[in-house]
Amino acid sequence: MRPRKRAESHVHAKLSIVTATTIVRGLPPGPPFQLLQMVRYLRDPYVTLRGFARRYGNLFTVRTARVCVMTGRPDLVKQIITAPVDQYGAIHEPGPARVLGLYGTTRMAGRPLRRDRRLLVPHFQGEALNALGGMIREAAIEAFEGFEPGATIVVREPAIAVALDVILRAVFGADTPQRRQEFRTAVRAFSKGFGSPAFLLLAAMKFDNDNLPPFRRFGVARRRLEELLQDAMQRARTDGVDSHSVLRRVVAARYDDGTPMTDGAIRDNMITALIAGHETSVVSLCWGLYWLHREPRYLQTLLDELAPLGPDADPMAWGRLPFLDAVVKETLRLWPVVTDINRVLAQPMQLGEYELPPGTNIAASSAILHYDPDLYPDGETFRPERFLERRFGPHEYLPFGGGERMCPGSHFSVYELKIVLATVLTRWRYTLLDEGTMKVKRMGGMMTPATGVRLRLDGPRR
Ligand code: HEM
Incomplete structure (x- = not known):
């Protein structure tokens, strides 16, 4: 007898049809674990995930270092991000805990998560944000000035300087x-410690021994960062100098019962913000400058919008410009830095026709959703005006995730991107040196344009 196709027999072995209608126990179909496939996924999750969705349908199971049910279907994405707070548990893996700590929101779930986020998130948004515009512009000027006309700039380098300075x-x-x-x-x-191949390998293999040299070295670096944060918290309490900083406001904030957040929780949440907010902003800025120079007609439309305000405009006025807003949104759509948002089920969930048990890892993938042809026709193309033509719901546009865990830095980073783009583009003229299709490569756990985006400085913009 001829063996059946592997994927098919694998799926059938796992499934047991419970009713004649639609509910299925077991995991959706997906590629079997193969080292080559895992390498492909790590090298280019965008293409790999969209390939899986085409082959297995838009609800499938990926088997890499862990097993995860993924989807980019808008209705299922909606279900994932609007699920009640008790639907999910915290992801308790030793690797992330070593880096992010034990007391921040990433280790929480359910009502405690909601309580801590309610205390934290408002300080990354709103009024407080407006006060930071001038400082963001200053950081952008410092990072991008000082190049001679004719110089080649690898955008990633000044972008790292701006993003770190701003945080x-x-x-x-x-x-x-x-x-x-x-x-x-x-x-x-700190970043060198957890980005080293030895650290990543041991963490992926779920080793949890502080005495292993990569972990020991990283421990020293984390303690130094903790000391500096402890000093900053102390200063915030006593002299209130940096009154606009998120840290200052979180230190002063109180839960409903009047108690403050513990120092350990503040520290771990600030370290998480640093990790979550730094590389993401760097990569987004690289892509923004890349696309605007790759598609000069959009650069011109943006310059026309910026011109009446001048290079020293009130940053809040830049924040309100519709085309600049559309450029930033389209940049975040086309190459979402975080390709999928992950949850682990604490309660059973029916996703599509599959009844998934507690403990199942599930993910909503922006890498798939953002290319859905019904939502984003011609999805491979940079077309900012699509965001002027229609509004997208939270389940249709996912660069910052959604629901109870949505990125607290979403407003902050969109504002930052707008100000940095406006600052740089109103002051200097550049030519893109990268030709052909830009490849992506993984850096610091995230996908980034492979060359770092190379621009030639043509001179000041008059
Ligand atoms: C373009 C820039 C950024 C992108 C694309 C981005 C994207 C994301 C995404 C997709 C998540 C996961 C959300 C989910 O699971 O639903 C996340 C989480 C997070 N982000 Fe951002 N982010 C950016 C910038 C920032 C900035 C600037 C900060 C802080 C200053 C920040 C702080 C955080 C934190 C603390 C979390 C973890 C939230 C939690 O699990 O409770 N992010 N981000």
Whole structure:
């Protein structure tokens, strides 16, 4: 007898049809684990995930280091992001805990998660944000000035400087050059520690021994960062100097019962914001400058919109410009830095026709959703005007995730991107040096344009 196709027999072995209608126990179909496939997924999750969705349908199971049920179908994405707070548990893996700590929101679930987020998230948004515009512009000018006309700029480098500077000032409240320098050194050692191949390998294999050299070295770096944060919290309590910083406001905030957040929780949440908010902003800025120089007609439309306000405009006025808003949204749609948002079920969930048990990992994939031809016709093309032509619901546009865990930095980073783009483009003229289709590569756990985006500085914009 001829063997049946592998994927098919695998799926059938797993499924047991419970009713004659639609409910199915077991996992949706998907590719069997293969090392080559895992390497492909790690190298280019965008193409790989869309390939899986085409082959297996838009609800499928991926088997890499862990097993995860994924979808990019708008109705299922909606179900995932609107599920009640008790639907999901916290992801308790030792690797992320070592980096992000034990007391931040990433380790929480259910009502405690909601309570802590209610205390934290407002300080990343609203009024407080408006006050940071001038500082973001200053950081952008410092990072992008000083190049001679004709110089080749690898955008990733000044982008790293801006994003770190903005987080150090706006989130940590590092208000003097000396404090920023101390933080920068500590952050560099911290990032180097958890980005090293040895650390990543041991963490992926779920080793949990502090004495292993990569973990020991990282521990030293984390403690240094914790010391600096502890000092910053102390200063925030006593002299209130950095009154606009997120840290300052979180230190002063109180839960409904009048108690403050513990120092350990504040510290771990600030470290999480640093990790979650730094590389994401760097990559988004690289893509924004890439697309605008790759599609000069959009650059011109944006310059026409910016021109009446001038290079020293009130940053809040930039924040309100519709075409600039559309450019930022389209940039985040086309190459979402975080390709899928993950949850682990604490309660059973019926997703599509599948009844999934507690403990199942599920994910909503922006890499698939953002290319849905019904929502985004011609999805491979950079077309900012699609965001002027229609509004997209939270389940149709997912660069910042959604629901109870949605990125608290979403307003912050959109505002930052707008100000940095407006600052740089109203001051300098560039030519894109990268030709052909831009490839992506994984860096610091995220996908980034492979060349870092190379621009030639043509001179000041008059
Ligand atoms: C373009 C920039 C950014 C992108 C694309 C981005 C995207 C995301 C995404 C997709 C998530 C997961 C959400 C979910 O699971 O539903 C997330 C989580 C998070 N982001 Fe962002 N982010 C960005 C910038 C920032 C910034 C600037 C900050 C802080 C200053 C920040 C802080 C966080 C934190 C703390 C979490 C974890 C939330 C939790 O699990 O409770 N992010 N981000």
